[in-house]
Amino acid sequence: MTAPITLTGGGSLYERIGPQALAALVGHFYARVAADPDLAPIFPADLTLTAEKQLAFLTGFLGGPPLYHQRFGHPRLRARHLPFPITPTRARAWLACMNAALRETPEIAEADARELYAALSRVAAHMVNTPEEGPGEEGPESGQVFSN
Numbered sequence: 832m833t834a835p836i837t838l839t840g841g842g843s844l845y846e847r848i849g850p851q852a853l854a855a856l857v858g859h860f861y862a863r864v865a866a867d868p869d870l871a872p873i874f875p876a877d878l879t880l881t882a883e884k885q886l887a888f889l890t891g892f893l894g895g896p897p898l899y900h901q902r903f904g905h906p907r908l909r910a911r912h913l914p915f916p917i918t919p920t921r922a923r924a925w926l927a928c929m930n931a932a933l934r935e936t937p938e939i940a941e942a943d944a945r946e947l948y949a950a951l952s953r954v955a956a957h958m959v960n961t962p963e964e965g966p967g968e969e970g971p972e973s974g975q976v977f978s979n
Contacts, residue, residue, distance in 0.1 A: 842894075843893060843894025843895065844893040844894055844943060844946055844947060844950075845890060845893035845894040845895035846894065846895075847940070847943050848893065848938075848939050848943055848947070849938070850890070850895070851938070852936055852938035852939050853886065853889055853890065853893070854886055855936050855938060856889075856933065856936045856939060857882050857885050857886045857889065857932075858882070859931070859932035859935040860885070860928055860929055860932035861878045861881065861882045861885070863928035863931055863932060864878065864925070864928050865878060867924050867927075867928055869920055869921050869924040870921060870924050870925060870928065873915045873916065873917075873921070884899065884903065886898075887899040887901075887902055887903070888906055892950075893947070908954065908957070908958065909957060909958060909960070912958050912960065913960055915960075916960070916961040917958050917959050917960050917961055918959065918961045918962065918963050918964075919959055919962075919963055920963060922955040922956065922958060922959050923955075925955055926948075926951065926952060926955050929948065929951055930948060933947065933948060
């Protein structure tokens with residue numbers, strides 16, 4: 832889950848989105864995470880370092896410079912997130928925050944936003960490490976579709 836996503840026509844997704852739009856996306860995203868009742872409890876009150884790490888990770892994940900690797904080592908996403916109870920509900924909330932942040936970032940073309948959302952949907956599903964409290968819950972991919 833740490834290799835850059837597949838290239839499509841027009842270069843890497845990082846090249847198409849650009850560092851400024853990616854930084855704006857991360858800012859919009861963490862403003863939503865901080866206000867989300869399902870997510871805020873598992874994130875630190877000060878999201879500055881968390882946002883820096885997310886931006887560094889996304890930069891490399893999307894085909895840009897390997898900033899996360901350079902600053903923090905191998906992402907080991909699942910291992911780094913194991914201490915936090917990530918339920919299907921939290922994965923869906925994370926994706927909903929990303930969906931809204933993508934819509935709030937007009938510098939990102941719709942096709943690129945859809946491609947990024949699809950890749951992050953797979954990551955979110957992979958990060959689930961805790962079952963729901965109640966029966967019958969579905970995974971993060973159910974019902975969540977990026978829409979602009």
